[in-house]
Amino acid sequence: MSQSTPPPLHQGPTAKEKKYDRQLRLWAASGQAALEDAHVLLINSGPGVVGVETLKNLVLPGVGHFTILDSAVVREEDLGVNFFLQEESVGAERAAETCKYLQELNPDVEGHSISEPVEEFIARPDTLTPYSLIIVVAPVVPDVLSKISAHGTATQTPVFYVHNVGFYIHFSLQLPPAFTIVDIHPEPEALVDLRLYKPWKELLVNAKKWTWRMENMSDHQHGHIPYVFLLLHYLMEWERTHDGKPPRTYKEKTEFRELIRSGIRTSNPEGGEENFDEAIGAVLKSLNEPTLSSTVKEVFNSPECEDLTEDSPNFWLIAHAVSQFHTKHQTLPLPGAIPDMKAVSADYAFLQGLYKTKAREEADEVLHSVRALEKSLERPNPILAAEVDAFCKQAAHIRLIRGRPIPVISPNEGVAWGERAKAAVNALTDESSLILLHIAFLTFDAFYAQRAAEGKARVPGDGADVEDDERLLTGLAQDIGTNLLTQAERELDEEDADSVKTRLGNICAELTRAGGAELHNIAALGGGLVAQEVIKAITRQYVPIDNTCLFDGVRSLSSVLLL
């Protein structure tokens, strides 16, 4: 009998783990906790479907609280497009009714509703404070959007602004000015760094030991040398004849692969060796000079990383310490993970141990720097070592997104494109970009704002004369386009100008055709996209859009623009 006591009987997963099993495999307990802490405010308007569909995709995975602000009363036409209403809802407050039917989806979520015009709601002080994230659905007047956007900037609250009209979707995401992410969930291979260009002493010593007199090994031994040791062995051999330099160019790497290939035994029954095949296959992706990605450089070079204060978020303290580590060692801390490879169990465990020990050492060095920084900044609460470890493991993938205020069109002053004007102009002539759809939606807002200012708020196409609206919208859109060119100090040649004019005209016509109507399919698609980005913003996992997303349901394609 084995001396060790048998493991205790496993109690199995909890009820919550069972219910959320399929999503916990993506964002883990930490993401789930963040989601359950969140309170999302939906400011609904128009037919009001895309916002409700978004909430559906947040209620199902278990967002903590949601609140619907909507002053509309349910009308019969709502029943043909909104799934979260019933016949009996007609005549009742739409906020309360949609809240009720959404709430049914998940008893662990708390829904609230407020039936009040948004202008009145935000006019009162602090009404937006309870919410950790705000979704505004168009149409709203520019003044309302500006106020909510300003609240988002002041309180670091993410704000979404969403259009869903006919076959088209637009949404802008305003994140806090420094939105940082550690856990972007790259493909598992991307988390591997074997550090073959800068092997540490112990790794090299072992590589020599494990490949010593390879020619005398049995076929079994020879065919089970872990490929990391093979690569290091042949690197040493290569460097002896190449002035101590590893293969750098594609041509050299091809020659290096041939060098490894020359060591394969073919006299064995298999007629080849899998571990050598693995080594050859790993040359191109594993033998690379350690360079920092532009996204990591952006983090290291940002003022938040350089100028720490007592109140700096943990991310910046750790980033500072990792940046110091990089300056000292010219490499990021070792992540410690190795891929599976042909080897016997004990040898693989040994190699895994080498990498884990080294990663532990380096993470400890970073932790040491973090502690020194905490002391010099007189921070009262130490950062958890586990947070530093997780950062070190994913240091090559950390991200910083600079949230920007949602562009708001003012009927008198148009759009201020600022530094984005040039990039926007370049996109105009790119047929795969949906920048023209973005311009059409800005125009849609201008059209609505003009009529709202006259006390007759309506969207294009929602009236008797559709063709007239189409002409007006197209004219306004072309003015915005011309204004963009002026701001960018650019001109288009005649051919490009004609093409842009035609395409913009068509999009405006399609937008007017809908008359502000939502199609359920497109609302459901938009609700999926927005909910996905809400989850990223709340959990700080995966990478949210930066910062404007468009979907064209006519051609079935999307585009993300940095505006």
Next chain:
Amino acid sequence: MADTAMPDSSPPLGAADPRTRWRYLDNILTRKGPFVDEDAILGEPIIDRLSTMKVLFSGAGGLGCEILKNLALSGFKDIHVIDMDTIDVSNLNRQFLFRHVDVGRSKAAVAAEFVQKRVKGVTITPYCGKIQDKDDEYYMQFGLVVCGLDSIEARRWINATLVGMVDGENMDSMKPLIDGGTEGFKGQARVVLPTMTSCIECQLDMHAPRPAVPLCTLATIPRQPQHCIEWAHIIAWEEERKDDTLDTDDPEHITWLYQKALSRATEYGIHGVTYAMTQGVVKNIIPAIASTNAIVAAACCNEAFKLATSTNPCLGFPEQNNYMMYSGDSGVYTYTFEHMKKEDCPVCGDLPKTLHLYPNSTLQELLDSFAERPEAQLKKPTIRTQSTSLYYQSPASLEEKTRPNLVKKLSELVGDGEELAVTDPAFQVTFRFKVAFKK
């Protein structure tokens, strides 16, 4: 009776104008847009077509709940749904037509009941069973088929059925197939016009199976926690509990496998075996979330709506894009393209696929390779040449008779350039391969 009933003081909804509730949809159904085909006639005829077309969708899971809701709110009025599964508690985080009280009931029936109650005027006919239970005559009644299936085998089956039904003389026999699939933050939506465009089988190699871990690794040199779990699943269960049928939904069975795997992992110094991982490996669990399902299902139904109404161009016409790939883990990304029809597609093409083989490899090796070849994915292949039977999976007598061939070298059994016919009980078509020996 109706004559003597007291008149209701408030008229029922829709009495004045039955299209009131479809006011939004009607903007699109009655107004022509700049991208609409010149010959398309919108308005009444299209509204009639939408209301009378029979639509079939199969797979009432995460995608299916979305698809059913979307079809009903797209104006389709005669919807049929097929699903063989019953509701599990782990479905509730995304399959929003189901509640805790429904656990254990038929997905198709509960989904149909719910949507029919919520969206007045739509008829939803559920069938709790397999798509394979139905024949051509059944499939012939539909205008289009939407799939949100979780198995590649079922997709391949329905695809082959719809391709096989096409009769060149009768355009009504061509049933457009719209298919969606998701995995975590990724997914795809595609439209197939059987025989006219690339079919699911043509696209099979885009969904390659994960390579299996060699049995000898599991048995003798495990290195990963998954190796220990697979060992418990494939080897230990067979050795120790051969008389019990493994039920991956039985917590006692999963716990047993978990503990077996854990003690093997401890023995080999391997870390990371957990209950959740055991369940994931054994049941081949694919992560799933509501938002991706919403996106992919809506993309499919948007194509179905455009296809049925001509209110805008849809994916899938020859020489047009027919495939939208979606990825949402880093930003929002779609890639929409035309997947080309393959002339050597075993379902819709008419040429055999070339198979490069080593003459010294055995028939057994060839047999095993069919499971993993991305373009074949056949688990129980039976192999014939035009003149001889190389290996038969069944009946037992024929299996026994052909078994000695398994150890023979291919060069002893077939000639270079010879054609092989491969069949598998899961599929109704014959896969044709032309042998090309590697030099």
